[in-house]
Amino acid sequence: MLGQLGFVVLAGIKFGVLYALAALGLVVVHKATKTVNFAHGAFAMLGAFASFLMVVSWQWPYWAAYVAIPLVIGLAAAAIELVILRRLRQADMFTVVIATVFLGIAISEGFRLTYNTELLAVPSLFSGPPFILAGVIVTRDTAWVIGGALLTALACIALFGYGRLGRGMRAMAANMRGAQLCGYSVDGVYMLAWFLGGVLAGATGVFIAPVTGVSVDLSIAIITAGFVAGVIGGFDSPRGAIVGGLLLGLAESLSAAYVSSAMKSCISFLLLFLVLMWRPQGLFPERSGRRV
């Protein structure tokens, strides 16, 4: 019985860390630019597709995919900010948000038109014998997805919280005019935020590809889960995004196992409504106090 609970919890954590990574990318862009990037799921889908190309089609080593794809997707996201969104920003923020919705659709449909298939399967990174922890079988791939995705998320939080890069983004989010007076460039910080968001989307894609395969629907699945996890944790809180992702993954898994398998789809929206009604700032919002 405990072993079965262990399986359910493990599956919840596995999908939860992937949701957390997706949410973190949304939060990073939102925190620095006050824009919800609805194209984030499509960027992650591109990352997953790139891992199919590199690992399956081109037979490159897997580690190359983990290193190269986040950087490539990050650069692509930064280029989109530079070429498209920077011009739109002169209108208003709403225009930029709407633009990201259609950008996501354009990327997904472009993929669908060029690669007309239902699902592309990507093999697991590890294939050795599994570990057995307290009666629960943990495959090497599951351990890698949980550990790797969690480490990536924590590294991002460290960068955002303690590095010079993150300071600029946080300053811009708190007070754009003040940050400019302190020498931060709006354009530079915005592009950096989009780059970092793209890196996280690419990482989400590479980690999720062997778990779910690559399909157009992946784009919607990632943005939905990432958005809900972000709202649960608090849309301005990187730490909240991680906790929100894990909570969502566990809630889905446990409700499907012990209430009804039909609950899996609706639990995320139930949580979303509950959080928005009772705690719209999220369960773990960033403290907004300031030293005087």
Add this chain to the structure above:
Amino acid sequence: MRTFLVRGSRIFAAALAGIGSVAFVSLAGAQQNGITPSEISIGAIGALTGPLAFIGAPGRDSMSLAFDEINAKGGVCGRKLRLGFEHASSPAESIAAVKKLVEQDKVFILVLASGSTGAAAAADYVRQAGVPTYNLYGSTPIIRNPFAENVFHGAVVPVEVSAAALISMFHDDGYRPKKFGILAGTYAFPQATLKAAQDILRQKGADFAVEQFDIGARDFTSQLVSLQRRGIDSVLVLGSFSEAGFAIKQAREMGLANVRWVVDGSAVSTAIIPILGNADGIRGYYNAPAFPGQTPATREFEARLSKHLGSLPQGRPSVYDLIGYGSGYVVAEAIKATNCELTRANLINAWSNLKDAGPTKLGGLDITFPESYTPTDHQGVYRIGAAIVKGGQWQVYRVIDRP
């Protein structure tokens, strides 16, 4: 003389008007049933995008390949076959697409290449409209019952037949299942088969448990834990290849060993093999006598389809390609059987008496079960292939006739 000329010109004008109106009426009549002097219009619906595109896209591609081959040989009744394909995924889209094809495009024949969801949604409308309708992939009873003289069902057998074949595969090679588990999608096609499979298992007095999942699901842990808790040793997966693939992959990761897996026809695809790595031993039914690559005819079909599309997407050709191709030829044979008196009533009558229809009679490739109809039974095929993965390849190992 002048009077004669005036009278003559009036008669001529009247005759011209008469001929014109007759021509107009006959042209309008001809357009109404999708026939022109050079073309026969056939309209089809199916999902070209989304989770059910694995059914609709092969239907469109392979039927158009068959029509191209037939047209290259001169067409049927001196006319080319023209396929108009409307994307339809949801029930609402299916009804809208069918109405457009019948009322606006005025097609001669309507083809439902949409699977059970679209077929069930369109069922009432096509019965009322009376248009000759060819159901390629829908196994749902909603399109079959009550019987309609204008609706024909091709290679996909009724769910009672496919469910019986699936259950029988659990007993192949002397295997003795103790407790069955059924993992079924919540959408129309798996639900229809689920009901039929449950009925059969109840009649047999078998012990079984059912778990369900949503369309496009990728995490089956909770369902598998439940099956594991109940000591299941035989699992029937009713869903697409991606759903079945990830369910079996996760079951192995959870240590659900020594289980016989039998999957639905829509999961019997080469695309399930890369998901699983090693898929050997997995069984499922197949709506064709041989798997792509298994016979020279299926290999030739693969080459032709690849040339037709430019390149083949992963997992293609699938059974839906084979059926789409065979069905294209059945449509042509039914039209030919009218002796080129192209009215819908004649077509329905001719189709109702077709015997052993299929690609071979019109020079196509022999890759599908031949279809035979009677005025009281519009199910063209009752045969089904039992398939297994061996050495990383699907192959049909026996043909089951009316299981």
